[in-house]
Amino acid sequence: MLVHQAPSAPSPATGAPQSAPSQQPSAAQALPAQSGYTGPVIVLDPAHGGTDPGARGQNGPIEKDVVLQFARVARVELVRQGYRVVMTRDDDSNPSYDDRAAFANSYHDAIFVTLHISSTGTAGTARAYFYQFWSSFPPQSKSAAPDAGETNPPAPANPTPVSSLIPWNEAQRKYADASHRLADQLQIQLAQPFSGSPTLSKAAAIRGLRSVAAPAVAIEISSVTDTNGASFTAMATPLAVSISKGIQAFRPANSAGAK
Amino acid sequence: MARKWKIVVAALAIAVVVGLISFHSLRERVRRLSQAQSVEEQARREVLAPPITTPTDVTVAAKLFLAAAPDQLAPVTIQLPLSADPVQRSKQILHALIASAPTAEQRTLPADAELLGFYVLPDGTAIADFSDALVSEIPSGILSEQMTVDSIVQTLENNVPALRRLKILIHGQEAETLAGHLDLTGYFELNPPADQASAPPGDNSSQTPPGQPPAVNPPVPPAASPAAKSIPAPQSTTKP
Numbered sequence: 001m002l003v004h005q006a007p008s009a010p011s012p013a014t015g016a017p018q019s020a021p022s023q024q025p026s027a028a029q030a031l032p033a034q035s036g037y038t039g040p041v042i043v044l045d046p047a048h049g050g051t052d053p054g055a056r057g058q059n060g061p062i063e064k065d066v067v068l069q070f071a072r073v074a075r076v077e078l079v080r081q082g083y084r085v086v087m088t089r090d091d092d093s094n095p096s097y098d099d100r101a102a103f104a105n106s107y108h109d110a111i112f113v114t115l116h117i118s119s120t121g122t123a124g125t126a127r128a129y130f131y132q133f134w135s136s137f138p139p140q141s142k143s144a145a146p147d148a149g150e151t152n153p154p155a156p157a158n159p160t161p162v163s164s165l166i167p168w169n170e171a172q173r174k175y176a177d178a179s180h181r182l183a184d185q186l187q188i189q190l191a192q193p194f195s196g197s198p199t200l201s202k203a204a205a206i207r208g209l210r211s212v213a214a215p216a217v218a219i220e221i222s223s224v225t226d227t228n229g230a231s232f233t234a235m236a237t238p239l240a241v242s243i244s245k246g247i248q249a250f251r252p253a254n255s256a257g258a259k
Numbered sequence: 260m261a262r263k264w265k266i267v268v269a270a271l272a273i274a275v276v277v278g279l280i281s282f283h284s285l286r287e288r289v290r291r292l293s294q295a296q297s298v299e300e301q302a303r304r305e306v307l308a309p310p311i312t313t314p315t316d317v318t319v320a321a322k323l324f325l326a327a328a329p330d331q332l333a334p335v336t337i338q339l340p341l342s343a344d345p346v347q348r349s350k351q352i353l354h355a356l357i358a359s360a361p362t363a364e365q366r367t368l369p370a371d372a373e374l375l376g377f378y379v380l381p382d383g384t385a386i387a388d389f390s391d392a393l394v395s396e397i398p399s400g401i402l403s404e405q406m407t408v409d410s411i412v413q414t415l416e417n418n419v420p421a422l423r424r425l426k427i428l429i430h431g432q433e434a435e436t437l438a439g440h441l442d443l444t445g446y447f448e449l450n451p452p453a454d455q456a457s458a459p460p461g462d463n464s465s466q467t468p469p470g471q472p473p474a475v476n477p478p479v480p481p482a483a484s485p486a487a488k489s490i491p492a493p494q495s496t497t498k499p
Contacts, residue, residue, distance in 0.1 A: 116400065120400055
């Protein structure tokens, strides 16, 4: 599966990824774009949903509900800061990983933030993660490094330009450094209201980030086991402000082009 | 002191003594129950997966990477007979990782998880096949899943130097994720070449500059690693 790599120049967010998964979240969830807006589209992704509750606490909190609440509060804060914001779900649906990625990839110049609650970890701490690919081992795929003795197929007479297509499973690769920088900025902001949090972001092979063709991070709050619903509600605003400040540091609302 | 007060004080003193004795007895019972549970679990495990012994076993100080804090691993050294054969050695060390956590808090793999098979390909690619319990009984979340994988990776890395990368299977099948978050479709790096090992093992925080791969790496996606889709014949197919 391939994903269309967005052109470098800003363009209307109308293109859908090539071979995109079928059940994309509804575009009606998108807030209307401001006139003349040139900044990034923030894609907020409340994890889980539907029949997948995610982490479940003994005293009631369920990850899918808490992260939806977090995303809604963050959306308000980000819009207040002048960003255009969309959500992969705004109800109890459960889009697949690829549907969520396809939704993000359909927007030019997006920033993807997926929200999670853990089952473990010190209560009230927050972590930002980015996906990082290993680039030198194992050996490159056959197209890049054919096996010894293997005959290369003849080049087509009229080769199709492939520069704008990247493998679906490697969509995040091009954005690994940007995602790393974004995660660092978010972690700096998260460490302030969420005391005890690490000061550095972490690399993790999070499936939900792999096919996103944009700067993409996961934020996970600890933990559903030791925190009740009221405490999570109290975390929503500090989390939203941290996300907003982190994105602002990474990419101001009205800056055009990829950073 | 009035007689009735003396009676009250005496009754209170008796109550305190009885309470202390009861508390001590209760604590002993809890301890015995805990030991019994541990012994039962150990016995069950020995029936299901008897200890692996080989002619080349040598008792060494093996390092198991167990949880030292909710978000931190630390090596715990135990004396363990380990084989010279990388396949058997890996099985021995992973069995110990599952069974030998001194406390429940230090455990990184579910107690019911089993290593169903372990194979090593000629290029140093290791394939560890775990039972479904690894998926179904692990706490959900990025943090816990990352701790589990890091624990396996670092334990293998520090005890079986012949291994180069690791593929984790669940009941013989490739799993998309461990428990909903961590990508298992690719390979985890083990013992990277010296020129790539810029970060200490397991330190995958962003202390490494952007673009510099961490010591424990996310899997390479199948598109970049065709072997992820078709695993060559294993070097050894001995079940534990």
